[in-house]
Amino acid sequence: MTFDAKRLAIMQPYFLPYIGYFQLIRSVDQFVIYDNIKYTKKGWINRNRFLRNGEDKMFSIALESGSDSLEVSQRLIARSFDREKLVRQFASAYGKAPFFKLAFPVVEQLVCNDSSNLFAYIFSSVKSVCSYLGIETEIVVSSSQNIDHTLSGKERVIAICKYASATHYINSIGGQELYDRNEFQSHGLALNFLKSRPFVYPQFGSDFVPWLSIIDVMMFSPVEDIQAYLANGYDFV
Numbered sequence: 001m002t003f004d005a006k007r008l009a010i011m012q013p014y015f016l017p018y019i020g021y022f023q024l025i026r027s028v029d030q031f032v033i034y035d036n037i038k039y040t041k042k043g044w045i046n047r048n049r050f051l052r053n054g055e056d057k058m059f060s061i062a063l064e065s066g067s068d069s070l071e072v073s074q075r076l077i078a079r080s081f082d083r084e085k086l087v088r089q090f091a092s093a094y095g096k097a098p099f100f101k102l103a104f105p106v107v108e109q110l111v112c113n114d115s116s117n118l119f120a121y122i123f124s125s126v127k128s129v130c131s132y133l134g135i136e137t138e139i140v141v142s143s144s145q146n147i148d149h150t151l152s153g154k155e156r157v158i159a160i161c162k163y164a165s166a167t168h169y170i171n172s173i174g175g176q177e178l179y180d181r182n183e184f185q186s187h188g189l190a191l192n193f194l195k196s197r198p199f200v201y202p203q204f205g206s207d208f209v210p211w212l213s214i215i216d217v218m219m220f221s222p223v224e225d226i227q228a229y230l231a232n233g234y235d236f237v
Helices: 019-026 083-094 100-111 118-133 153-163 173-177 181-185 214-220 223-232
Strands: 007-011 030-033 047-052 055-060 138-141 168-172 190-196 234-236
Touching (some): 007 019, 007 153, 019 190, 100 118, 118 214, 118 223, 153 168, 168 173
Parallel strands (some): 030 138, 168 190
Antiparallel strands (some): 190 234
């Protein structure tokens, strides 16, 4: 699919998410990350999965207790969060991976970021991974957009698109249940959904575990292969 005008995507912040998140960033001209949305406890904002001993295991950022009404940008990382311990877990899991020496310094640096603010910590990590992968998309935060921030759902998405002078809104494939193409078209916006194709690579000779954190991809794949998949390993529907 070829686009002639400005493409925009909007997503929640996620800590070291799967490769499809970075495909979405790579596929647009501007990527907006929500900082002024409510933090969801059972979501994936501050956790993801990595490979350890052939199985997927969870890792997470521990948070200070806070009201359920707090936004992501208002949540604080727990003082008990042991960054060095998480670094050691990644080193233990991937120390023998073929691209460990290249990718690990990036992972170590972003994990050891000393920010106590959850959003700032995640935002920095997203930019670090994008830099490693050569993604040059402009990334902005939602609160910087001059719109009515009391809006929610598709109304908020449409308002951000209009503020950014976007003509195409690109969402992940899961958004098919949330957004109606005809409604977006009534506002002068084309709507498409990005569907990632399978990306399979060797994982220590074990059965492949798909859709883990981007860390897993970085440890087992050369940057050139990742970049090729980011550019071509998906379809627009």
